Structures are given as C-alpha cells and as structure tokens.
Amino acid sequence: MRRIPGNESSVGASESDQKRTPTAAMEYRSRKERLLAAFEQAAAAGREVRLRKSTSNLFRNRASGLDRNLDVRDFDHVIEINTDEGWADVEGMTPYEAAVDVLLPHGFVPAVVPELKSITVGGAISGGGIESSSFRYGFVHETVIEMEILTGSGECILCRPDNEHRALFFGFPCSYGSLGYCLRARIRIVPTKPFVHLQHRRYTEIDPFFRDIERLCRENLADGAPVAFIDGSVFSPQELFLTTGEWADHAPRVSDYSGMNIYHRSIRENGKDWLTARGYLWRWDADWFWCSRAFGAENRFVRRLYHHLGMLRSTTYWKIKSIVQRSGLLRLLGKERNTEYVIQDVEIPVTRAPEFLRFMFDEVGLLPIWICPAASPDPSARFSLYPTDPNELYINFGFWGGVRSDHSPGYYDRLIESKVSALAGNKSLYSTSYFDRKTFDELYNGPAYRELKERYDPDHRFLDRYEKCVRGR
Template sequence: MNVETSQHAARKAELIACLKSAPAGGAPLGLGKRSSNLFRDRNEGAKQRLDLSGFSHVLDIDTARGWVDVEGMTTYEDLVAQTLPHGVMPAVVPQLKTITVGGAAAGVGIEATSFRHGLVHDTLLELDVLLPSGEVVSCTPANEHRDLFYGFPNSYGTLGYALRLRLRTTPVKPFVRVEHLRHRAPSAFFGDLAIRCAGGADFIDGVVFGPQEQVVNVAGFVDTAPWLSDYTFENIYYLSLLDKEVDYLSVQDYLWRWDTDWFWCSKNLYAQHPLVRRLLGRARLNSRTYTRVMRWNAETGVTKRLARWQGRHPESVIQDVDIPAARAGEFLDFLLHEIGIVPIWICPIRAPKRDARFALYPLAPDTTYLNFGFWDVVDGSVELEPHHFNHLVEREVMRLGGIKSLYSDCYFSPAEFAQAYDMEAYAALKAKYDPHKRMLGLYEKCVLRA
C-alpha cells in the first residue's frame, strides 16, 4: 500500500465514523461544497452537510494497465496535471477544469473523445461509494454491487457519494493538431461528422454557428508542432474555428480549450472585449470566475430585476441533450426555428459495448448519439407561460428518442421523468442502498430543486 492509499484509508475511516455517529432522521444528507457545476436554481431546505473536500487526491497511476485511481472530489484540472507527466490522460476529460471526477460519474461527463470512449461513466472500471448509512461499498461490473455500479451514473448524489474511482486512461503525445472543416448545410455537416467518427481521429466535435455555417473539428495527437496557438488570454478559441483551417495546441491547452471562455458564454460577461480581457487578466479568464459571477447573479437577481424594468421576458435555456444521430437534423431544425440559440456545440457519443446498460442514463447500444450543447437566454417582449422554451426542448428530445442531462433546470412531469430515466430501476436502487431515505430522491433534487 503506497502513502496516498494509506492516507485515503485513514480519511475514509474518519468519515465513516463521523457519519455513523450523526443522529438519524431530520434533514437529508447533502454535500458540503463551496462550488458546483450544476446550472439549475435551487430552493434548498436544511441539510446535514458532509465535508468530503479532503477526498481530492490522485492515488495511483498504472500506465501499463491503463488506469488511474482518484478520489471523488479531485478536479479534472488536478487529475490531468498529474497524469500528463506520465504520458496518459483520462479517456474522457470533461470541458471545464472545476468539474470533479465524482461529479462527472454521478452526473454525465462528455468531451471530444466520446465518439470512441463514450461518456465518463463508460470509462469507469470500479468505484467505492459512501452510502447514506455510513457503509462504503466497492462496485464493479461483476461483483455483488454491480447494480449500483450501473445505477450510480446520473444519480446526482441521491444514492451515495463516490470516494474513489478507477478510470481508464489513454496514451497522449505532446501536441494536438486540429483541423477545422467548414460546411454550409447541416446535411453535409452531419454526414462529415459520421465519416470522421469512422476514421482514426483522437478527438472529434463540432460547432453550429448558424443554418449555413457549421464546423467539424477533427484532432489528433502529434509528436511535433510547427507552431502553437494560445487561447488562455487574448485569443478566443471558438472564433479560431472560422479563421484557421489547421491549428496546433499543446495537449494541456487543447484539453482546456473551452474553459477560458466557457465555450463562448464569456460574452455575457463582456469578457470577450479586449479591454475587459486585459483587466481580468489571464488568471481570471476561466470557468471558475464565470461560475462565481453566475452564482452571485442567481442569488441577487440583478439581471431579472433589470429585465423587468426594461419590460423584457427572458428565459434561460441551458441544456445538453443527446439525440440519436439519425434524428440530429430534425433536432437542429427545431433548435434553429423554435429556440434560436447559436452557437451550438455538437459532440458525438458512442458508448463501448458492455454486459449491461447504465440504468438511469439508458442510451441505446450500438447507436451513435450527438450531444447538442446550447446555453443562452431567449429574450422577448411578450410574456409566455413559465419555462416555455425549456418545455419545448424537453418534449422534442423525448419525441426524437433522446435524453437530456440533469445538471440544468428540468420541468418534466413525474410520468415523463419516469419514462426518460427508468424510475422503476431507480426505486429498486433506492430501496436497497438508501432504505431510510436519508438522501433526497432524484426527481425531488433535479426537478423540484429540493
């Protein structure tokens, strides 16, 4: 047992003792965490807060067998910083530095390697879960807790918390070459995405800038680079897609290419203006800064009050949805005509074959999905029914056989939610692993925002 592993065991024993000594009943358990990558307003009641902040270490990296052991509260920024010197990276690295490994497993994590490796939870080999009772169980695809292994993803801290996870890694080279392939019609864009996914690329994603402007980004590891672009300060990555045919980045800068400007959402904070950029400085141009501002705005209601004063009726539409590739053209047409948000991030997903499906995020086997990420405000001078545009999105996703991530606002009825996320399987997991309901239920937490 190495030093990190022994220290992990000590932290775990202390946590278990603390939780088991806590009084039963009363307020539900919740995670005591200063930051979050959830994008839904919450009406939280009282909770018994668990402090898991100490579980933020990389425990072991096995390059020969292709895995990394890591604690659940470790950010991907810290994980990547430790794996890259060993010549490997997690097989799927979500886009934002502050996303934690446990959060990506309990939620849904995705990136440009997902066309080959699936979602973050598809790269899981095993995990240790702290149950509400204080017991810690080790879950693998084949042991007595395989139901929790396949039921933990998309459970959002309602069945337990991941203390340790073993993830698959993949080898890297020092640099990444990116090719930007521009298209003027969605049919050509989606057709090219399909062709590229069948090729030998290491990374694939795309951006829809409008009905006549789309870009497929195809990237691969290389040993040398004739130049390196820097998108951590004055230059903006997503604008380069329309400006450069070929680009080169260090592997670290490529993995965090979207973090500097929160994809393109930094424009809402005027952070894409050259003067504001210089005032903020390199150290504050990142998702960590923007998330703090967003939380402050949610708490104070500044923009809502300003909109009312101006007679506007804005609705935030912050969504990531996965649509079967065969129906992607229909969904894009819907988005452009009914919602009107651009740019739209497109990321292909094809989960590796497994013996069982992940119960609460049941993507169809042997099927390519396209993730559509769209994050903005739909503004208008006419007051519509509450959550009008988000309702439209949810209904269209279900009509097309897709599924949406639960990190943002949800408005499903209980029946719709049960249909989309297999609440029958969830009820069995809840009865087994949280029989006394010390944690909130999934619908309570993700839709009712309890």
C-alpha cells in the same frame, strides 16, 4: 508493471509542485474513516445528508440555506496510476484539472476529460460527462472500472461490473448523488503526445455535416486510429464546423487560448491549428465555451484585467452568475423579463440529429451550439438509469444562453424536453427540468431507481432524484 503512487497535492496546486507519496492510499483510508464517522453523526441526528464541495457546475435553481453537512472537499487526490494497465485511482471530488496535472507529466490523461476544469470525477460519473473523445470511449461513466460509493446505509461499498454490487455500478450514472457519493473511482487512462493538431472544416448544410461526423466516428473508432477527437460548433445555419484532433509529436506553431486569444473565434478563422495537450483539453474553459461574452470577457480591456488577475476560467463566471442570481440584480434591472435562460445538454441519435438542429434553428433560435458525438465502447453494458441505447451513435447538443420570450416561464425548456423525447433522445439533468413525475419515471427508469434506492438508501438520507433534479430541492 509500472505503478506510480499518486499525489498528495490538492486543488489549486501548480503543475510544478505536485508531490508524490507512497502513503496516498493510507491517507485516502483515513479520510474515508473520518467521512463515515461524519455521516453516522448526521444520520444519528436524523438529518438529510448533503455534500459540501468547493465548486459546482449545476445550473438548476436550488433551495437556498441548505445544511451542507458532509464535507468532502479533501477527496481530491490521485491515489495511484498504473500506466501498464491503463488506469488511475482518483478520489471522487478531484477536479479534472487536478487529475490532468498529475497524469499529464506521465504521458497519460483520463480517456474522457470533460471541458470544464472544475468538473469533478464523481460529478461527471453521476451526471453523464462527455467530451470530444467520447465517440471512442463513451460517456465518462463508460470509462470507469470500479468505484467506492458512500451509500445511504452509511457503508462504503466497492462496486464493479462483476461483483454483488453490479446493480449499483450500472445504476450510478444519472443518479446525481441521490443513491450515494463516489469517493474513489478507478478510471481508464490513455497515452498522450505533446500536441494536438486540429482541423476545422466548414459546412454550409446540415445533412452533409452530420453524415461526415457519423462516417468519421465509425472510421476512427479504434484506439490508434488517427483522429482522436471529434466535436463541432454551429454558429449559424450556414456555418457549421466539424473539428477533428490528432495527437502529434511536433507542431510548426502552437496557439494559446488561455489568455487574450479566444478559442471559439479561432474555429471560424483557422482551417488548421496546433495546441499543446493541456491547451487542447482546456480550450473551452477560459471562455466557458462562448458564455464568457455575457461577463464582458470578449472586450479586450476587461479580458486583459481578467487575464491579469488569473480569472479567465469557467469557475469565475459561475461564481459571478451565482452572486448576481442570488442578489436579484437581473430582476431589478428588468433583464429577466422577456428572457428565458436555456442552459442544456441533450443527446440525440445521429439519424435524428439533423431534425433536432433544424428544430433548434426554427423554434428556439439559440446560437452557437456545441456538438459532440458519443458511442458506447461496450454495447453489451446497460446503465439502468441512463436512458441511451448502447448500440446508437449519439450527438450531444450543448446550448447555453438567453432566448427572448413572450411565453410563460420555461416555455423553451419544455419545448426542448418534448422534442428530445420525440426523437428518442436523452436530456441531462444538471439544469432546469420540467418533467412531471410520471414522465420522468418513464424516461429515467423509475422502477429500477426505486429498487436501488430501497437497497442502498433505505432511510432516505439522500434526496430523491426527482426532488433534486426537477423540483430543485
């Protein structure tokens, strides 16, 4: 068996200076003890417990001036890698970028790597992370073998699909940190090759586009089938692109979208393309899909400056957006008037996907749209709070931008919520939501949630999920 001790590097370490130490597991234990003591202290003072992290990808408005009293910033290590059995033990706040930096030199990556470098393993498990390998491996939480979770009762609990805490294991996805925080996850990893060969196929009609996505997903479901990645980009009703990726040992040429070249533009320009494995995983990060345009990054001069300063990263735009939002500048400039920011990811069963896309064209008008299929690798596994049917193939639609609006605030988000429910879909909760409590309970399995809350956070040390995800507390 090939077991490789993990790294002791943390966020920001370069690819070349990853050190390895056999003491990674011991260090994890001592970090855990320190955290449990900090939790006890906060609990003894009767305080609500909230995470202090270095990054976030949350988009819902949150109350300001929160007391972030649980510092988890150093839970960002890969503890162990087992390439024979295909898993890695990773701390909960490890950004995928750091995990990939450690795993890739061994020829492995997590089975599902969300597109943005700063998304953390725990955040993606609790929030329904997804990527272009999800048609084969499912959502990020479906790649988890076991987890250690700091619960509201101040214990660190090991939960697995087959132990006495299986209810927590299956109830953790879509809990958004309201039941506990994942400190360590054993996640599935898969072998890589040096390059990814991409093909972008254009469609001018909606129905054949989704028919081909469904067919390709079903044909390539098995490990070892040629197509390893499937996603799509919709630029207009006549410009729908289906992108497939295959691992490759060689490449006739290699494109780079981490600098002056822009990935989403390349989709419309190149039928075929080759990227390094790393370049593929982070193809969307430098431009935050297409959202960097709002920050001037598609202007050559501004882009050169960002590039020169090492700022072509999704975290840059997130920070600028947070600063601008806090300063009230948009309101002062009148930019918020007549604009609704619709930043959402939703999943729709593939058979209803054409209807949803037509609705987006006709009723919302927000473009481009990212498309990503996801299917459960184990249809018998039921994630109690995650409202998807494991026997369905889902299409994730990601749309992030401003819509001109003369309606009341939240008009488009509400419209989308109703449509998603009508089509038996699921809406992610990382951004603004408007559900009333009763509807929320029905959609996100309120009774199962309350049972888990009672068992694992009886004193309500963590915020209630509805308060957090809908009321923005």
